[in-house]
Amino acid sequence: MSKACVMDENSEVVFQRKMADGVFLMGIESPGIAATAIPGQFVMIRVRDGLDPLLRRPFSICGIREPGVVLVLYMLVGEGTQILSRILPGERISVLGPLGRGFKPDEKDSRALLVSGGIGIAPLIFLARRLRSGEALFMAGFRSSRQVIQVRSACLVCPEIYIVTEDGSEGERGLVTDILAERLKGAASERGRSSIYACGPVPMLKKVASLSKEFGVPCQVSMEAHMACGLGACQGCAVPGKRALADAYLHVCKDGPVFPAGNIRWESL
Amino acid sequence: MTEADLGVEIAGVKLKNPVIAASGTFGYGEEYAGLFDINSLGGLVVKGISLKPRQGNPPPRIVETPCGMLNSIGLANIGLDAFVKEKLPYLSGLSTAVIVNIYGHSIKEYAELAGALKGLSGISLIEVNISCPNVECGGMAFGTDPDMSARVTDAVVSRADLPVIVKLSPNVTDIRAVARAVEKAGASAVSLINTLTGMAVDLGRRSPVLGNVIGGLSGPAIKPVALYMVYQTAKSIGIPVIGMGGIVNYRDALEFIIAGASAVQIGTANFINPRAAVEVIEGIRQYCETNAIARISDLTGSIRA
Numbered sequence: 001m002s003k004a005c006v007m008d009e010n011s012e013v014v015f016q017r018k019m020a021d022g023v024f025l026m027g028i029e030s031p032g033i034a035a036t037a038i039p040g041q042f043v044m045i046r047v048r049d050g051l052d053p054l055l056r057r058p059f060s061i062c063g064i065r066e067p068g069v070v071l072v073l074y075m076l077v078g079e080g081t082q083i084l085s086r087i088l089p090g091e092r093i094s095v096l097g098p099l100g101r102g103f104k105p106d107e108k109d110s111r112a113l114l115v116s117g118g119i120g121i122a123p124l125i126f127l128a129r130r131l132r133s134g135e136a137l138f139m140a141g142f143r144s145s146r147q148v149i150q151v152r153s154a155c156l157v158c159p160e161i162y163i164v165t166e167d168g169s170e171g172e173r174g175l176v177t178d179i180l181a182e183r184l185k186g187a188a189s190e191r192g193r194s195s196i197y198a199c200g201p202v203p204m205l206k207k208v209a210s211l212s213k214e215f216g217v218p219c220q221v222s223m224e225a226h227m228a229c230g231l232g233a234c235q236g237c238a239v240p241g242k243r244a245l246a247d248a249y250l251h252v253c254k255d256g257p258v259f260p261a262g263n264i265r266w267e268s269l
Numbered sequence: 270m271t272e273a274d275l276g277v278e279i280a281g282v283k284l285k286n287p288v289i290a291a292s293g294t295f296g297y298g299e300e301y302a303g304l305f306d307i308n309s310l311g312g313l314v315v316k317g318i319s320l321k322p323r324q325g326n327p328p329p330r331i332v333e334t335p336c337g338m339l340n341s342i343g344l345a346n347i348g349l350d351a352f353v354k355e356k357l358p359y360l361s362g363l364s365t366a367v368i369v370n371i372y373g374h375s376i377k378e379y380a381e382l383a384g385a386l387k388g389l390s391g392i393s394l395i396e397v398n399i400s401c402p403n404v405e406c407g408g409m410a411f412g413t414d415p416d417m418s419a420r421v422t423d424a425v426v427s428r429a430d431l432p433v434i435v436k437l438s439p440n441v442t443d444i445r446a447v448a449r450a451v452e453k454a455g456a457s458a459v460s461l462i463n464t465l466t467g468m469a470v471d472l473g474r475r476s477p478v479l480g481n482v483i484g485g486l487s488g489p490a491i492k493p494v495a496l497y498m499v500y501q502t503a504k505s506i507g508i509p510v511i512g513m514g515g516i517v518n519y520r521d522a523l524e525f526i527i528a529g530a531s532a533v534q535i536g537t538a539n540f541i542n543p544r545a546a547v548e549v550i551e552g553i554r555q556y557c558e559t560n561a562i563a564r565i566s567d568l569t570g571s572i573r574a
Contacts, residue, residue, distance in 0.1 A: 005303070006303050006304060007304075008304060008542075008543055008544065046541065046542075051336045051488075051489045051517065052335055052336050053333060054333060054336055054337060054338060054488055054489070054537070054541060055333050055338060055540060055541060056540070056541060094542075096543065225328060225329070226328075226329050226330070226331045226332065226333075227331065228331050228338060228340070228537075228540040229294075229300075229539070229540040229543075231296070231300045231301065231543070232296055232300050233294060233295055233296035233300045233301070233316075233539065233540070234293070234294065234331070234340070234342070234540055235293075235316075235325060235330070235342050235345045236330045236331035236340060236342060237328075237330075237331070238325060238327075238328045238330055238345070239328065240327075240328075247324075248324060249324050249325060249328075249345065
């Protein structure tokens, strides 16, 4: 990705919609970012002017709605997202992006296995829309029915969608990684032609990474970290990984947020 | 009206304006090149360079605090050789002053770094980091003791072929004592303040938030502390003071200049607004024109006290 295409756009919020308990979808008019963003990339949003909160917040891009609207799916987790949720359509925010390295879908895949946990679904919705392959399988895990984000409308290319909740209040009961494990065990003939794309909490990603290794299925994971700049300058967003087989800290903003699962030192997380 | 002269001179090096991007907040320049013309800066200080590459501290390395942030990066950097091979060719093509920040574990390492930079083109000044709170040996251990600060300064000055700026720590009883010591040891200028040592606690886990336990506080929260130290220091030494600490706009920058700074550095603000430094330059220009100030250097130390 060329650095020259990173833009700081003073963008109008065009809509905010509640999608689930504490989860909102926001449309932001950022034509420059919308034009070049790929699934897995993110934006840094300044939730308001002024000095408190000081830092921008990173958000995965959840999709692009023509013309020029960037979609951000976010969960209320702290002060920054609370402020964001109170922004009304017509107001403007500063949006920096698109940032980082996105997913690199293998076009030869017969089947893309999309695995998400909670709000980690955001970049995978964007990926699902951009996949050319007609055979994608979306496995989305949530804590309970109140957190479930309906993905059917978003996933035109996913004939199969599994909703999994930890308490069984919607879809199947259990963890999304249980479903992934079953699929991988059951479909030996498909393994060689599948790839996993995952985003979610670290314990989930750890499990996904170990399954990908066990069954020899390539896997790309989208990671998150505290970060200040999003541009590779502050070096704050370090995750333990490997560079050219040597142990190194990788930076989520620049080396990621999407990494081959084998490049992360999961045992150190 | 004639345009105000924003040019300043630090140790014989002419800067086109007094606004410099601070070390550790601006990468090696390239990171921001797509967002604005970085040649419009007075200068930029690269991420601190050590002899060998450093991985830095375990994460989390960043936590936001009221009007500020703590970082415990731990001077992660690509090391001297990679810097010279991979970063300097780009930097030497810039038409802004490139300042190389160096950091060592021992006086010998500081001297070696200064020697290794000798004769390289594209570097205007050296900034010596004796004030990083995030590394165990070296760093602030030198900067909190006037004698050690002087010895590091002397070692660097005697090996370097460029003027030397020493970056001072605020984590001291009297910053003027350190400033005087490094001036006497041959420093051409001082820059201050580096971050203030601090910590954050995760209530849920009853543990420090930062992987390194402690970190350096920066951002607008530290501005009053920084201003006072710049004011104090400028009055007690003869070499130029480069002021920094929480500057986010041109008004902040001018306050530092009036308090005694010959130039300023913009740090944390680069993270919030990548164009912060150019906006500061533009604001200073307009202020000078509105107030009929012919030369920005006339404002340095002009505080009425």
